[in-house]
Each structure stands twice: as structure tokens, then as C-alpha cells.
Amino acid sequence: MGRKQKSKQGVPPTLEETRGTGKKPEAKVEKKRKPTEETAALQPPKKQIAQEKKSLFEESESEPESNDVKAAGDEFEEADESSELEDEENVDQAQDEFVQGDEAEEESEQDSIFDSDEESRGKPMFSDDSGEEDDLQVANLEAMSRKLDEEAELEEKEAEEELHTNIHPTAPTILPPKEEGGLADGQPMSAFTQDLSQIQLRIQEINRVLNDFKNLCEPGRSRAEYIDQLISDVSVYYGYSKFLTEKLFELFSASEAIEFFESNELPRPVTIRTNTLKTQRRELAQALINRGVNLEPVGKWSKVGLQVFESQVPIGATPEYLAGHYILQAASSFLPVMALAPQPNERILDMSSAPGGKITYVAALQKNTGVIFANDANKARTKALTANIHRLGVRNAIVCNYDGRKFPNDVLGGFDRVMLDAPCSGTGVIYKDQSVKTNKSERDFDTLSHLQRQLLLSAIDSVDADSKTGGYIVYSTCSITVDEDEAVIQYALKKRPNVKLVSTGLEFGREGFVRFREKRFHPSMKLTRRYYPHVHNIDGFFVAKLKKVSDKIPQTVNDVAEAEEEHDIVEEDSVNANSENDSLTFDDEADKAIIEENRRKWLKSKGYKVSKKN
Numbered sequence: 221m222g223r224k225q226k227s228k229q230g231v232p233p234t235l236e237e238t239r240g241t242g243k244k245p246e247a248k249v250e251k252k253r254k255p256t257e258e259t260a261a262l263q264p265p266k267k268q269i270a271q272e273k274k275s276l277f278e279e280s281e282s283e284p285e286s287n288d289v290k291a292a293g294d295e296f297e298e299a300d301e302s303s304e305l306e307d308e309e310n311v312d313q314a315q316d317e318f319v320q321g322d323e324a325e326e327e328s329e330q331d332s333i334f335d336s337d338e339e340s341r342g343k344p345m346f347s348d349d350s351g352e353e354d355d356l357q358v359a360n361l362e363a364m365s366r367k368l369d370e371e372a373e374l375e376e377k378e379a380e381e382e383l384h385t386n387i388h389p390t391a392p393t394i395l396p397p398k399e400e401g402g403l404a405d406g407q408p409m410s411a412f413t414q415d416l417s418q419i420q421l422r423i424q425e426i427n428r429v430l431n432d433f434k435n436l437c438e439p440g441r442s443r444a445e446y447i448d449q450l451i452s453d454v455s456v457y458y459g460y461s462k463f464l465t466e467k468l469f470e471l472f473s474a475s476e477a478i479e480f481f482e483s484n485e486l487p488r489p490v491t492i493r494t495n496t497l498k499t500q501r502r503e504l505a506q507a508l509i510n511r512g513v514n515l516e517p518v519g520k521w522s523k524v525g526l527q528v529f530e531s532q533v534p535i536g537a538t539p540e541y542l543a544g545h546y547i548l549q550a551a552s553s554f555l556p557v558m559a560l561a562p563q564p565n566e567r568i569l570d571m572s573s574a575p576g577g578k579i580t581y582v583a584a585l586q587k588n589t590g591v592i593f594a595n596d597a598n599k600a601r602t603k604a605l606t607a608n609i610h611r612l613g614v615r616n617a618i619v620c621n622y623d624g625r626k627f628p629n630d631v632l633g634g635f636d637r638v639m640l641d642a643p644c645s646g647t648g649v650i651y652k653d654q655s656v657k658t659n660k661s662e663r664d665f666d667t668l669s670h671l672q673r674q675l676l677l678s679a680i681d682s683v684d685a686d687s688k689t690g691g692y693i694v695y696s697t698c699s700i701t702v703d704e705d706e707a708v709i710q711y712a713l714k715k716r717p718n719v720k721l722v723s724t725g726l727e728f729g730r731e732g733f734v735r736f737r738e739k740r741f742h743p744s745m746k747l748t749r750r751y752y753p754h755v756h757n758i759d760g761f762f763v764a765k766l767k768k769v770s771d772k773i774p775q776t777v778n779d780v781a782e783a784e785e786e787h788d789i790v791e792e793d794s795v796n797a798n799s800e801n802d803s804l805t806f807d808d809e810a811d812k813a814i815i816e817e818n819r820r821k822w823l824k825s826k827g828y829k830v831s832k833k834n
């Protein structure tokens with residue numbers, strides 16, 4: 221019903237489009253969020269620069285992230301088609317397809333990435349290099365940010381006026397009458413109007429009622445009825461499958477969910493990362509400003525990121541770009557590398573590294589010392605990885621092409637640190653790949669979560685707990701679903717009690733869920749970090765950092781305590797992974813069957829004779 225209705229109406233205009241035509245949206249869904257502590261590190265911009273995005277990247281080369289989501293989407297479409305396979309085989313096949321990828325897949329995709337840092341507007345800081353902030357002439361930035369602030373203020377004022385004009389002083393009849401259209405009690409009521417602008421208005425109205433339910437609800441109507449209608453309306457208005465709308469809705473309160481869905485209609489700010497192997501941020505900024513690029517640092521939290529406001533030249537084809545002085549990279553992608561905190565001379569594994577945005581940052585932090593194994597299971601994607609490694613002047617990386625689940629730990633293991641930026645559904649980057657809105661099923665999430673769990677165990681097994689400088693694993697995704705984030709970490713804590721969660725060291729971000737619906741995660745899960753587009757104005761992201769305390773997989777709580785003592789680990793916040801609080805259960809039997817099936821397929825592919833399945 222929802223999709224049908226949408227195709228009749230066409231895609232709802234985004235706020236940006238509405239602004240572009242000079243026509244205002246009928247009303248803001250909700251008054252703009254006031255800056256909170258949470259947003260202090262990264263203030264969302266009050267004015268997005270969607271139009272500029274296109275011209276900025278017209279000639280840009282491929283960079284990380286957008287590829288990833290697309291790859292996931294493509295592979296899952298294929299997985300869906302293999303309907304004649306048995307359930308287990310389906311899961312397996314989907315995983316294999318996901319890993320192998322399409323050889324013909326485009327190796328390069330544009331990375332249209334946006335970010336903002338309102339806080340630092342007007343006071344640019346380039347603190348990474350020499351601390352000589354005053355040296356850089358960035359008057360253009362100040363002018364730009366003043367202009368943006370004024371526009372934003374005006375917009376906010378207008379939005380507030382509209383809110384008052386459009387919203388009825390008392391609760392109107394929002395929900396369709398129970399008897400109308402044969403709707404039964406408790407049955408989710410899909411949109412009873414064909415008009416998207418009316419649906420949009422109803423979204424606002426329901427939100428208002430939910431925020432003051434006691435006074436504004438219609439007599440005899442339950443909160444659940446309003447929420448059902450809201451989910452149905454959001455699904456129609458923003459064009460999501462009902463399944464995904466519900467899945468994402470449950471992560472937030474109703475008002476926040478609306479903000480989240482709205483934020484997926486707007487691009488994130490364009491950001492670039494200075495390649496400190498070749499230049500310093502201050503010099504790069506100066507060179508780009510001279511070419512007519514308006515930019516400023518992404519925020520105090522990053523020493524290498526720059527946000528691009530507008531540019532008279534294609535930002536992906538400047539001489540500085542071609543010389544490898546920077547890479548177009550989402551600000552969110554800096555975070556797992558910062559959490560990994562690689563040290564010079566370490567041996568590091570990036571288990572799924574193509575097209576190389578994060579691993580080239582790792583190399584820069586190591587100043588090209590030590591050794592990085594830049595692995596990716598998709599051979600086609602390793603070409604873009606190699607190209608980026610060359611362009612950015614990385615000399616300490618070895619590109620390899622293993623399925624991370626079967627990474628040869630016995631030969632190549634014993635790493636000081638391992639990064640697993642896992643393949644995921646991309647629910648954090650819906651703006652970049654709108655197909656995620658409709659092409660993900662429950663089965664896709666199950667398949668991915670299973671793959672992510674296997675990869676994480678393999679990542680853990682590749683680390684040397686006795687490393688003098690490290691012994692860490694960082695797990696990240698650009699998805700915000702609990703299945704792909706906390707549930708994967710919880711699984712690893714259970715299967716590998718020789719690891720424990722530690723602080724990511726990241727300054728901002730929301731704590732990971734310790735409770736989520738019926739699930740109870742380990743208390744140390746609060747050390748993980750979640751990022752959201754509507755809160756932090758960066759891609760939705762998840763980052764967790766684990767410390768391996770022993771190379772043996774301990775069997776008892778005491779074993780873990782002993783290992784920790786031996787490794788002299790003092791982590792006030794983190795709690796032992798083998799705690800009794802661990803109440804989440806796992807379907808070990810199902811895992812066993814899938815792993816066994818994978819093993820059989822692998823043996824077969826290597827030419828071994830494999831006995832028939834029982």
C-alpha cells in the first residue's frame with residue numbers, strides 16, 4: 221500500500237529541494253534541536269550545501285564508503301534471488317557472494333561526503349602541525365560562517381512561525397475513525413490520504429500529540445495507535461519499507477526517529493583528510509583556499525580533517541588531490557582509526573580495507589613505519605585500494621586478498637592491532653545510497669550479522685595479546701542497527717572471553733546500548749560509541765575497541781582475571797567479559813551448522829572430496 225501510494229505521488233520533496241525552489245515545506249516536523257552537550261563536539265550546520273555537492277564531485281575519483289554500501293546492496297540483491305536454496309545454504313551463498321563481489325563491479329565510486337563543525341566556525345584552528353594558527357589567512361571562512369549563521373537564524377525563525385501557523389491549537393482528529401475503511405481495532409492504519417503533504421502534516425501532528433499525550437490525545441485512542449500510524453506515515457513519506465522503518469524507529473523516541481529519517485534526506489558535509497605523509501593541514505588549507513575553496517577544520521577532535529563549504533574547482537581533481545595531499549573521506553571514517561591509535565613500527569592488519577580510506581590514515585599515523593596488511597576479500601576492490609595506497613604515498617602496506625574469516629592467522633597472525641571495518645547494511649549512510657530504504661530484509665540483517673561475528677572472531681584470533689605496544693582490535697560499521705553492532709560485540713565477548721571492551725578514547729558519541737528491547741548486553745557495552753547523522757551530522761557509525769588479554773581462550777572467569785593481571789590491565793570502566801550478567805543467548809547450533817557448511821564449501825573449492833551432508 222505504502223509503496224503503491226508513493227509511486228502515485230512521486231518521491232516526496234526533501235526540505236532541501238523545497239528550499240531550492242523557494243517554496244517552504246508546510247511546516248517543520250519539529251522545532252530545531254537546541255545544541256546539547258552531545259552535539260557540542262560537532263554542531264550540525266544550520267545550512268546544508270546540497271547543491272554544491274554535485275559540482276564539487278563532478279570529476280572526483282573513487283573513495284571509501286559509498287562503494288561499501290553499494291557493494292552490500294548489490295550482493296544482497298543477488299542473495300535474494302537464490303530462493304531455491306535451502307535456508308542455510310542461502311545464508312551461506314549470500315555470504316560468499318558478498319565476499320567475492322562482482323568482478324565487473326565498478327572499482328571507483330565518488331565519495332560525496334559532508335560534515336560540519338559549527339562550533340569552530342569563525343575561529344579556525346590548525347593545531348596539528350606547528351600550532352601557528354595565526355599564520356593562516358582564513359578570512360573567507362569567517363565571512364562564510366557568518367553568512368551561514370545569519371541564514372540559519374532566519375530559517376529557524378521562519379520555521380517557528382510556520383509551526384505555529386500550521387499546527388492546530390488543540391488536538392485535531394488525526395487518526396482515521398476506527399470504523400472508516402474497515403480498519404479494525406489495533407490494526408495498523410496506513411495512510412488514509414493520498415496526499416503526501418497531508419501525511420507530512422500528520423507526522424507533525426502525531427509527534428505533537430505523543431509529546432503531550434495526556435492533554436492532546438483523542439479520547440479512546442492509545443499511544444500504540446498513534447505510533448503505528450506514525451510508522452506507517454514515515455514509511456510512506458520517506459519511502460522506506462515498513463520493515464526497515466520499524467527497525468530504525470525502535471532505536472529512538474518518536475520525535476528523534478523523525479529527526480533521524482529527516483536527516484537521511486540531507487547530505488552530510490563534504491570533508492577531506494589531510495595526508496600527513498605528504499603535507500600538513502595548514503599548508504593544504506592554504507593551497508586550496510588559493511584555488512577558491514572555502515573550508516575550515518572539521519572540529520577540535522580531528523587534527524587532519526577539513527570541511528569544504530564550497531569550491532570553484534572540482535575538489536576531486538585539484539593538483540593537490542592528484543599529488544595525494546588529501547583524500548575525500550567522511551568524517552565518521554576518521555573515528556575507527558583514531559580509536560585504533562596505531563603506533564609507529566607496529567604490525568597492523570586491516571581485515572576489510574578496500575578502498576583504503578582508513579588504512580591510508582593508519583599508515584600516516586605510523587609515519588610509514590611498521591607493516592600493514594591491507595586485506596580485502598573482494599579482488600576487484602583491491603585495485604582501488606592499491607591505487608589509493610600509491611596516490612597517498614603509503615610505503616608500509618602489503619595488499620592481500622583473503623576471506624577475513626579464513627585469514628591465515630597461523631602464518632600471518634600475531635598482529636599488534638587489527639581493524640575490522642566490517643561489511644554492513646549501510647543504515648548509517650542512507651543519504652548516500654537510498655536503495656537501502658527498501659532493499660534490506662530481515663534475512664539480510666541475519667546474514668550480515670553472522671558474517672560480522674565470524675570476521676570479528678577471526679580478527680581477535682589474529683592479534684598478539686603479548687604485544688608490547690598493542691593487543692587491540694577495533695570493530696566498526698557504518699550501520700546503526702543493534703544486530704550489526706552491540707549484538708556482534710556481545711557474541712565476541714561470549715565466544716572469546718580473552719577479550720574485553722575498553723574505552724575508544726573518542727571524545728564524543730553516544731554510549732552503546734546496554735539494554736535494547738528484550739536484549740541485555742554486557743555492562744561494558746557502554747564503552748562502545750554510536751554516531752548519528754541527526755545528532756552529530758556525520759554518517760551513522762558504530763565503533764568498539766577490544767583489548768586481548770590472553771592468547772589462550774580462557775574457560776573460566778578466574779582465567780580471565782589471571783590473564784588481566786599478567787598483562788597489567790587497569791580499566792576502571794570495563795568489566796570482565798565473562799560476567800554472569802551476560803544474559804544474551806546465541807543459537808550455537810545454527811552457528812555450528814553454518815560454519816560447517818562454509819568449511820565444506822571451502823574444502824570443495826580447493827578440490828578436496830567432501831562427504832555428503834548428513
Ligand SMILES: C[S@@+](CC[C@H](N)C(=O)[O-])C[C@H]1O[C@@H](n2cnc3c(N)ncnc32)[C@H](O)[C@@H]1O
Pocket residue numbers: 284285288291318319321553571572573574575576577578579595596597598601622623624625641642643644675
Ligand atoms: C566497509 S567496507 C571497508 C571500507 C574500508 N575500511 C575503507 O575505509 O576504505 C567493507 C569491506 O569488506 C569487504 N569484505 C566483505 N566480506 C569480507 C570478508 N569475508 N573478508 C574480508 N573482507 C570482506 C568488502 O569487500 C568491503 O570492501
